[in-house]
Amino acid sequence: MAEDIIIDVVDVHKAFGEKKVLNGANLSIRRGESMVIIGGSGTGKSVMIKHMIGLLTPDRGSVYVDGEEVGVMSEKDLNDLRRKFGMLFQGAALFDSLTIGENVGFALKEHTDLPRRDREKLVTEKLNMVGLYDVEHLKPDELSGGMKKRAGLARAIAMDPEIILYDEPTTGLDPIMCDQINELIASLQEKINATAVTITHDMVSANRISDRMAMLLNGQFVAVGTPEEVFASTIPEVSKFCYIGKVIRETEAIHKRD
Numbered sequence: 001m002a003e004d005i006i007i008d009v010v011d012v013h014k015a016f017g018e019k020k021v022l023n024g025a026n027l028s029i030r031r032g033e034s035m036v037i038i039g040g041s042g043t044g045k046s047v048m049i050k051h052m053i054g055l056l057t058p059d060r061g062s063v064y065v066d067g068e069e070v071g072v073m074s075e076k077d078l079n080d081l082r083r084k085f086g087m088l089f090q091g092a093a094l095f096d097s098l099t100i101g102e103n104v105g106f107a108l109k110e111h112t113d114l115p116r117r118d119r120e121k122l123v124t125e126k127l128n129m130v131g132l133y134d135v136e137h138l139k140p141d142e143l144s145g146g147m148k149k150r151a152g153l154a155r156a157i158a159m160d161p162e163i164i165l166y167d168e169p170t171t172g173l174d175p176i177m178c179d180q181i182n183e184l185i186a187s188l189q190e191k192i193n194a195t196a197v198t199i200t201h202d203m204v205s206a207n208r209i210s211d212r213m214a215m216l217l218n219g220q221f222v223a224v225g226t227p228e229e230v231f232a233s234t235i236p237e238v239s240k241f242c243y244i245g246k247v248i249r250e251t252e253a254i255h256k257r258d
Contacts, residue, residue: 005064006031006163006195007052012061013219014047021047023219024061034189034196036210038203038230038241043216045199049165052197053085054078065163083111086156086194087165090172094140094148094155100127101136104155111159126154129191130184146177153184157192164188166198170205182208203242215241 007029014022021044029035037045050056051063057071064070065081073081094103105123108114114122123136130150140148149169156164169185170178186209189196200206206213207227214224215238223233231242 003028004031005029006066007197008062008064009048009051010062010064012048012051012058012063014044014051014056014059020219022051022058025216025220027214027221027224029195029197031195032193033211034186034198034209036198036200036206036213037216038200038206038213039216040201040241044219045216046167048216049167049197049199053082053087053165083159084162085165086159086161086163088149088152088156088167088169090168094151096140098139099136100132100138100140100143100151103140103151104136104158106155107159122158123154126158127151129157129188130154145173146180149173149177149181150184153188157188157194160192161194163195163197166196166200168200168202169198170200170202178202178205181205185209 005028009025009027012022012025013020025048037048039045047056051058052065052070054070054073062069062071065084068081070078070081094100095106098106101120101123104126105119108119108122112119127133127135130153132147132150132154135143135147135151140151143151166185170181173181182205185196185198189209196209198205198209210227212224212226213230214221215230217237222235223230223238230238233239233242
């Protein structure tokens with residue numbers, strides 16, 4: 001049986017002026033898996049996910065979501081497509097003027113006909129799923145950085161998306177909070193069974209939440225596979241980038257043996 005591919009990136013090229021960002025990128029993401037796109041700053045990770053949700057169109061090549069080509073969709077079809085996605089932005093991107101409950105329920109209010117009481121029940125349910133309790137009435141500036149990330153994640157899953165995009169989910173957090181966010185992402189993956197696509201240059205995070213990794217280098221995915229397969233790559237740039245991940249995995253293996 002053929003693999004169930006939910007996102008298929010086929011020979012995608014994208015340039016901004018003279019700068020080539022994507023140069024023949026190919027990547028297939030399986031339904032229900034956690035795919036982590038790694039690479040240094042400025043390598044095109046964010047540009048890649050913008051193609052997946054139709055915010056950018058390839059200069060050449062195609063991106064397919066559920067078998068539909070994103071780059072040729074009408075605005076109406078794009079809006080329908082985007083409802084399949086939830087996104088955790090790098091800075092959580094909460095609306096400062098709204099309460100946490102209003103932030104999490106924003107898409108429910110805009111895109112569903114649910115009565116207010118049902119929306120509020122769902123908001124509480126999603127907040128509880130990410131470990132936040134009795135915060136609906138608070139404003140974003142009353143939360144810590146880690147709590148804001150959790151609230152942003154609750155908003156991302158409010159509409160029960162098929163695909164969740166994580167944009168540098170651990171950026172700006174201390175190591176303890178990073179670990180908590182990683183564990184939360186991994187546990188949510190089991191609970192809601194959505195496809196997860198994460199972009200990061202944090203190899204600790206990549207190692208802990210990925211089923212597979214894909215490294216973007218010079219506009220192409222040069223290494224794709226399980227963490228073990230990518231860490232074992234003989235491509236010098238990949239090996240160097242993944243060095244910290246290798247150390248972490250070896251350390252964890254020693255602790256497990258002990």
